[in-house]
Amino acid sequence: MITVIATSAIGTSAIADEPRRPGNVALERVSGADELNRDALDRTITKAIAYLQREVTAWPQQNDCFSCHNNGDGARALIHATTHGWPVPSDTLAATVGWLNEPDAWTRKNEALPLDDTDLALYQFTATAQAAAVAGIPVKRASLLTACRSLAALQTEEGSWPAAKNALVGNPTTYGTPLATTLVTRCLQQTDARTFAAPVSQARSWMRQQRPRNILNAAALLGYCAEETDAEWKELQEHCRELILAGQHDDGGWGPFANVGSEPFDTAIVLLAFNLSNNRDSLGTVSARARDYLASTQNKDGSWPETTRPANGESYAQRISTTAWCLTALLYKRENSESLTEQP
Numbered sequence: 458m459i460t461v462i463a464t465s466a467i468g469t470s471a472i473a474d475e476p477r478r479p480g481n482v483a484l485e486r487v488s489g490a491d492e493l494n495r496d497a498l499d500r501t502i503t504k505a506i507a508y509l510q511r512e513v514t515a516w517p518q519q520n521d522c523f524s525c526h527n528n529g530d531g532a533r534a535l536i537h538a539t540t541h542g543w544p545v546p547s548d549t550l551a552a553t554v555g556w557l558n559e560p561d562a563w564t565r566k567n568e569a570l571p572l573d574d575t576d577l578a579l580y581q582f583t584a585t586a587q588a589a590a591v592a593g594i595p596v597k598r599a600s601l602l603t604a605c606r607s608l609a610a611l612q613t614e615e616g617s618w619p620a621a622k623n624a625l626v627g628n629p630t631t632y633g634t635p636l637a638t639t640l641v642t643r644c645l646q647q648t649d650a651r652t653f654a655a656p657v658s659q660a661r662s663w664m665r666q667q668r669p670r671n672i673l674n675a676a677a678l679l680g681y682c683a684e685e686t687d688a689e690w691k692e693l694q695e696h697c698r699e700l701i702l703a704g705q706h707d708d709g710g711w712g713p714f715a716n717v718g719s720e721p722f723d724t725a726i727v728l729l730a731f732n733l734s735n736n737r738d739s740l741g742t743v744s745a746r747a748r749d750y751l752a753s754t755q756n757k758d759g760s761w762p763e764t765t766r767p768a769n770g771e772s773y774a775q776r777i778s779t780t781a782w783c784l785t786a787l788l789y790k791r792e793n794s795e796s797l798t799e800q801p
Contacts, residue, residue, distance in 0.1 A: 508759030
């Protein structure tokens, strides 16, 4: 029987970890400038895609189930790669696409899966199904609408979709409420803005009222509202941007808080937010440093060291999801970078 594996579980196919330090990838830089050149960035992306291809394909074969980290976050990153023009063989996602067309199975209970994790599974798989639909991958419209209706029913009265409620800050697999809420809101908007107008409006009202105190939540909210133009959104943008800019470390990365060391996941969420920003050109140097941090911390096998709370833990699930978020951030950064040197 197919079951969902809790996102916090450590997979049975865990791989050996690389040391948690910069320098696993030799960087090639443009002469006279601290910029990662396009060829080197492409190699970073290619290695990450190859790693996720292996792991996304292997998980259901080896475990007879589908997981939020592999077939949610990991598959979604590969789908984003296809939309950015990177080749991903169709058989890599074939089993996952079949799963995405069975939304009633996503939250099927088993003894090892707490209720909160079934909600998170719905968040992650719906986002992946929606990304697949946008990419032209055959996800049934009826399946996606069913999943979105289930998502709408999970919204709190205040307008958010809760995640990692008892944690100080979210992580790559549990997100935290701001990141989950922005992810779900986009899903509903892009699937059927008219049908889901009420929950989307309520979520946007909740977001506008937030004044986050940590880097992750600030980046999640900034990534959603970066192109909004009214005064209330601009107040939130300014709050988030100031918090984030003050928290960048000398290595170019960010941790969950300004006084905590850099982590790949937190850096990826910030980089995504900046890449979606209307004024991303003014953030070019900041973003380039973040991109270089991610490239320098990539493991030799194409993954990234997992971001865990507390830091320096070991988790296969977190490694997959961390890698997925890092890849997605670099895909968007590559598309938006005009400072990279074109190679003949």
